[in-house]
Amino acid sequence: MIEVYSWPTPNGHKVHIMLEECGLPYRVIPVDIGSGAQFEAAFLAISPNNKIPAITDSEGPDGRPIHLFESGAILLYLAGKTGKFLPADTAGKYEVLQWLMFQMGSVGPMLGQAHHFRIYASEKIDYAIERYSQEAQRLYGVMNKRLAASRYLGGPAYSIADMAIFPWLRSWKNQGVQLSEFPHLKGWFDEIAARPAVQRGLGVLEEQRRPLLDDKARETLFGKSQYRRR
Structure with missing residues (x-):
């Protein structure tokens, strides 16, 4: 099972779409970036740059768990795992x-x-x-x-x-x-x-999406909270 730590943003949607296109089973773990959940120690252990998305695959290479952050790396990993959406030649x-x-x-x-x-x-x-x-x-x-x-x-x-x-x-x-x-x-x-899989991917966590324009969200995303050493 793949666990996806994510939020309904463009970078999150990339991975949601790929998972839907591949048909892989996955579970979404919301990381509310407006409230500062991306700075929690458990998430930083998987994504040290405090950015979503990140994944944990319990059935990684050689059957061992793997943790990945950076959406591009995750897309490449899923393409390699499934043999889909990246040419072999x-x-x-x-x-x-x-x-x-x-x-x-x-x-x-x-x-x-x-x-x-x-x-x-x-x-x-x-x-x-x-x-x-x-x-x-x-x-x-x-x-x-x-x-x-x-x-x-x-x-x-x-x-x-x-x-x-x-x-x-x-x-x-x-x-x-x-x-x-x-x-x-x-x-x-x-x-x-x-594409149906794209529509499903865009629907992931959509009910939790909200404008990030209040003072707390601004401080969390763009203020000193973003630059604090952890």
């Missing part, structure tokens, strides 16, 4: 991996900054809003161009690259983007959104 595998790294290095961090300065920051800084909104536009353009030439981001087949990127684009309005301006990307987005 070397060229195909690296075509997918480059787009997975694109998500980890660009889409997640840059769109996350766009969310922060446009929505969450208590002080509205025009320079930061413009910088990250423009970077969001640029990244959407990169993906749109790719999808003009490829059915999926990682190549001809649906893969962990698509699962990693899709949840981040659900909040395109908050990123200062009009999805309709990127027709190839929009077509891909609509196709992924219609």
